[in-house]
Amino acid sequence: MDVLLLFTLLCLKADFSDGVLITQWPKYISRLSGSSVEMHCYQNDTEYNYKYWYRQIKGEGPVLIGSNDFNSPSYEKGFEKGFTISGTETKKWTLKVDVKKGTDAVYLCAAIVCCANYQAYFGNGTKLTVLELDHTKEPDVEILKPSEIETGCDEYEPESYVNSAQWMKLAYGVFIAKSGLYGLVVLVYVMRKIFLTFRFHSQAAEITLPKVKILPPSPNELCSENKTEKWSTLVCVATGFYPDHVSVSWKVNGEERQDRVSTDASARQDKTTLMYRISSRMKIDDMDWIDPKNNFTCTVHFFNGKQYVTVANTINGQKVKPKGLKLLGFGYILFLSKSLLYALVVAGVVCKLKFSAKKKQLPED
């Protein structure tokens, strides 16, 4: 009877506001097997006495590890070993995990004001990744080919131009040679950048930074005839990183953009290399895309075990114009100049002929 009364009083005293703030830290831990790690929770505005720790393995629901009700720890079946719940203050409670194979998971704390059927408030989670020695590997240095940016739409190309003249071939030859040179310059730049990045981080052998690439909207999406909306998609791909402690953000002209952005819920792991990849998509207005003054940045925030490292890539808007139109223009000027010169020469010859004819005629007159 007394216990019931106490509970009723506790419940009446409960603060029903939705703004229960539970701060959990750290967000990420990556550690070798055989050590132990601690994570903590703090209820900033509340003093709830029913406090819990949960474990959520990827793809499964959260499972209760144990509780710290009124600062007295107790453990669920299967969690008696390898887990230590502690905390003598009401506001703060701690979980210690012995790191070994199979302890990879997100650990969540929760607090309830009292009684059953009350809403539990959760911390944001601590993601533990177990680094295993036999998984230790040097980062692969992979050369990214400059992404092939389609600036035009094949459909736009007027056929009569294309099939016209011989000089087009020459002009294309020059164009291709120029592109080749440009590609080479970009390649050297990218190689240097990758080399520097990895040399800088190579002391953390098992932790590998992501490579970040932005794919421009596909020409099909941009130029589709039956297109009903004015949006196209930029895709940011981060590959070859470990562990999967990442988040992705976008900027347009240096300003953070959150709407029309969608990022994979979790990174996918390659079973053989153990490396992760994640992608994110941002819808952009076609009008913004075709303005080369606009730039779009994808930033991957990667926790390398000690600190956050950001790896970013930027792409500029691309003028959409019929492929080779500029070239055609140049070609036409060349063609016209040639014609003009030819015309002048012909005119000159005709004049001279006429003149000499006149001259010949004169004495006879």
Ligand SMILES: *[C@@H]1O[C@H](CO)[C@@H](O)[C@H](O)[C@H]1NC(C)=O
């Ligand atoms: C929890 O995560 C959300 C979304 O990422 C963030 O807005 C919020 O500030 C975090 N809360 C705490 C207490 O860290």
Ligand SMILES: *[C@@H]1O[C@H](CO)[C@@H](O)[C@H](O)[C@H]1NC(C)=O
């Ligand atoms: C809540 O408390 C934690 C631990 O003392 C602190 O790190 C965090 O900044 C606090 N958050 C707010 C919003 O007061």
